[in-house]
Amino acid sequence: MYNNCIVILYDNIITVLKGMNIMKKIRWGILGTGSIATIFAKALKSMEDCTLAAVASRNDIRAKEFADKFEIAKSYGDYKKLAEDPDIDVVYVAVPHTEHKKMARLCMRNKKAVLCEKPFTINSRDTEEIINMAKEHKVFLMEAMWSKFLPANLRVKEWIKEGKIGKVLHIKASFGFRLEYDPTHRLYNPSLGGGALLDVGVYPISYTTFLLDKAPDKIISSALIGASNVDEQNVIVFQYNDSLFANLSSAIAAEIGDDALIVGDKGIIRVNKFWMANSAKLYDNNNKCIEEYKEPFKANGYEYEAAEVNRCLREGLLESPLNPLQDTLSNMKLMDEIRSSWGLVYPQEYEDN
Ligand SMILES: NC(=O)c1ccc[n+]([C@@H]2O[C@H](COP(=O)([O-])OP(=O)(O)OC[C@H]3O[C@@H](n4cnc5c(N)ncnc54)[C@H](OP(=O)(O)O)[C@@H]3O)[C@@H](O)[C@H]2O)c1
Incomplete structure (x- = not known):
């Protein structure tokens, strides 16, 4: 009983x-x-x-x-x-x-x-x-945009907010690799939205706006458009009026690495492979490492964004406060502006008009 x-x-x-x-x-x-x-x-x-x-x-x-x-x-x-x-x-x-x-x-x-x-x-x-x-x-x-949910990147953002590197003066972030030219591969194929900017350039761009919580005031950029009419390499400078530059680059035809550097007037943060980071180091102005974050992923790193989706669904949220749709839209507008300055239009966009 x-x-x-x-x-x-x-x-x-x-x-x-x-x-x-x-x-x-x-x-x-x-x-x-x-x-x-x-x-x-x-x-x-x-x-x-x-x-x-x-x-x-x-x-x-x-x-x-x-x-x-x-x-x-x-x-x-x-x-x-x-x-x-x-x-x-x-x-x-x-x-x-x-x-x-x-x-x-x-x-x-x-x-x-x-x-x-x-x-x-x-x-x-x-x-x-x-x-x-x-x-x-x-x-x-x-x-x-899984990089925004990685604990190492959240720690980097906290260091910046806590003023650990003082006033941010400069961000340098690149993401690029060399894939042999193959016009049938999605990365070289304009019909599948090929090119460096959309595939990997989106990372340094969202990383910068994620860390600073703002879009740039001015953009200067240039691209090498290849034989299949997609950007094989690009360099982009974000200028913020309060004297801060972000020097961003991406490539699908050149091995340019994938590290990030955030430079402040009181110190520097170095993030190896920032888009898939599980560690970050904080240095003072004498180049002495004063703090290090290092934590292996529970699985392969993609579990953090999945966990955020699970949490949002359980709480009945329609978007994630950590990755709001407005931020995605704002980054897409930046990429439109950059692409438009290169005259790079995808076939679907001609069809839409
Ligand atoms: N977050 C990240 O770290 C990360 C990494 C890599 C890629 N991505 C993104 O994920 C997306 C897929 O990239 P991927 O590297 O996984 O590409 P992928 O290896 O080429 O796979 C794409 C899959 O999409 C399906 N598909 C549907 N329509 C297609 C079409 N018209 N042409 C070719 N495939 C088509 C195919 O599956 P079926 O044939 O089975 O239908 C194919 O296996 C891209 O938008 C890319 O930017 C994100």
């Missing part, structure tokens, strides 16, 4: 917690089976408060192979079917940039929350369109 009462009480508590969404495992679906889908799947599989419930590909076999690899219960050879699955809470959009808007719209139409890869879309007009759609359908939407 006593035992039965305990069991009933326990069941009631679980039901109440489930009703309050506290115990509910967030059910993820992934659109795409490429390189980042694979990495993100590993992160989701390491987490306890969510399940990777479905994957979709344009092709049945690829979807099934991906599902088998990650022990995912459902696989679809059609993105639409996953978007329509009533047992999915949130969809991770991991397809080429040019498909982001279409996929985000498909998911939101079906009342799914969306975590959409960077760059959010190919231009700010498309970004504005999907933000408006999220508001209209009252669904959660976020850009998968």
